[in-house]
Amino acid sequence: MSESVFVGLCEIVGTSQQVALRRETEDIREMVTKDMMGIVGGQVIFGSGMISGSYREGFRLRGSDIDTMIWINNYRVIMDMSQSVHYTANTCTTLILSDSSESPPGFTLLQLLTPTTDIEVQSSCVRMNDRVYISSSIYRHLTCSAVIPNFTIHGPCGSGVIGGNIGKGLEYDIAFCYICDFWPPFASSWIDRCHSWPDPEVVDDIVRNGCHFVAIGHPLGPHEKEEWRFSFSQAECKLVYAMNHSQFLTYGLLKHFLKEVINQQAEETNKLLCSYHMKTTVFWAIQQNTLPHWCPQNLLAGFWVCFKLLLKWVYEGICPNFFIPQNNLFLTKVHGSAQNRLFLQLHGLYKKGLACLLQSPSIRSYIIDVLYNPRAFVCTDESFLKSEVDYDVELFTEIRSNASRSTVNLQGYSVAQVLNSPLTHYKVLMLQGLNVSNLQMTAFILHMYTYTGVNKQMYIADKTCCHMLKLAARFGCITDMLYIAMYYYKTFRYREALSVIEMTKVRLAQPYLMYNNCVDRERYTEAVGGQSWSTKMRQAMADDITLNNKICYISELIPEQQSALQNKWPVLSIRVFVMLHFLEFLCYRHVDTTLSQAALDELQVLVHLDQVLHVRDHIGDISWEILGICQQITGNLQAALYSYQQSLTHYPYHNIQTATQRRIQDIVGTAMH
The missing domain is CATH 3.30.460 (Beta Polymerase; domain 2)
Incomplete structure (x- = not known):
């Protein structure tokens, strides 16, 4: 009877494989x-x-x-x-x-x-x-x-x-x-x-x-x-890790029921219960062995056991903390008239039986199948619920997200701890992603501290930096090639940088590219289906560029990085295509001014198109900022002024508005003179 709900919750909450990869990638990130x-x-x-x-x-x-x-x-x-x-x-x-x-x-x-x-x-x-x-x-x-x-x-x-x-x-x-x-x-x-x-x-x-x-x-x-x-x-x-997947899905069902049903009953009671109460309910229900078998077929029975326990607690006004039962989690909120109103609302849902779940928009369609066709067979084999592409999207998202928000410091102790721990497939891939970020940051930090040294030191450091960045690109995704181009631009090797940019362009133009969770599934499967995840990452996956604001990558962005740091923001997240055309523009300025203008034109079309389509609009502040920087460099101050003003109209995701306002002041000051 509960199989269709199991399928629905796997769609909403995740299959056991999805949940495992999320947990394991976060575990290894925390460890290192x-x-x-x-x-x-x-x-x-x-x-x-x-x-x-x-x-x-x-x-x-x-x-x-x-x-x-x-x-x-x-x-x-x-x-x-x-x-x-x-x-x-x-x-x-x-x-x-x-x-x-x-x-x-x-x-x-x-x-x-x-x-x-x-x-x-x-x-x-x-x-x-x-x-x-x-x-x-x-x-x-x-x-x-x-x-x-x-x-x-x-x-x-x-x-x-x-x-x-x-x-x-x-x-x-x-x-x-x-x-x-x-x-x-x-x-x-x-x-x-x-x-x-x-x-x-x-x-x-x-x-x-x-x-x-x-x-x-x-x-x-x-x-x-x-x-x-x-x-x-x-x-x-x-x-929670110790729960089986059916127990975890029951927990997820309770969270949805709280958000979409219980908290929608009345404004006066919608803040009395929280997700922590749902978690506590599941813990007690499992430990008290009120349901002998937690499995897909008993999913709704597990939910009902937890709901009845919650109803009992509200009636009594006592929700015992799982570790210290004397700590009543209801003591300051669920009491008096508020307690009575909440109980009446929950009891009203209880009298409807499992049909009360029909009030949840997320799971309504799955519950209808159960209530009106209880004998229908639904396959609960997870291998039929998600495709290889689904798991690739999930894993790539987790790894790049974790890597971009981590300041990695692979000290000897941490590495030893990692090597001594059991490394699953997901953990190895997460470690690979973290090492890519670590190599990139280390290369630019090394350059910062050695570029004023003696010739031999600078030569050795430069070779080391290049090696680290190429190694990172070898194990990273397509996007990671642009860090090599950034380094070449920083060290005045413009033609080498442009060569890397052209290679990146070709690879980003592949019809099977996976970027921002978007992918042509059929072409992706034809191109890299069944191959190792490392191969897929190198050949078919792209991500936005993340710049640590304590490290100088491109001198033209120093004001923005300083502004962000002053406002307690650690990184700049730049769309990969914005960064590509930005670098192309900067390099061609020293090689071919006609091609430099062409790169700027492409950047302008891209940023304006994103404005129309609201693509990744939450990081639009830095996209417009970069466009303005390029326009200001070419002397088109009117266009630059407009771009900076557009940057200020976007949500200040990166906290760069101090730099933006200074750039506007510079333009206004130049115009006055």
């Missing part, structure tokens, strides 16, 4: 960037961090935000003073004591035990009862304001948005927290409950990795502004 994490929407923080929440769990649901947790490595929280002996040999570790004596379950005060030179921590300290504590509210404000442009407070996080206004772009949350290497005594009952799920190996791994503390206090506690909340995000991720 362990000690230098590039924050989405902010600057580089030296410390450790992880993506958490739905994105890390393997969901790619439209409208979902990306949650990031960041902590500084040399700070450690201990549960009692006896644990301090584990750090006495390391004088660099700043110790913090968890003091839960006056806090509600799941919350604590953090007492600073050893001196610190960290300005944010020092400024966050408050004195109570002759002891120094770190205020969660002050620390949250200081850390978020330091790295997140135009942030808003969202629970323990600072929230920002990429590529549009709130509600339109990609929203992200960053939580600055502290790590504890020990499992909290308050959660010891969870270990005792783990008889049937998860497996003992998972339990041991979770307990061994401790927990975190995020900067938010209990609103009903005595020290709301100072308290910190226990965070089990790392453990929750491991629990």
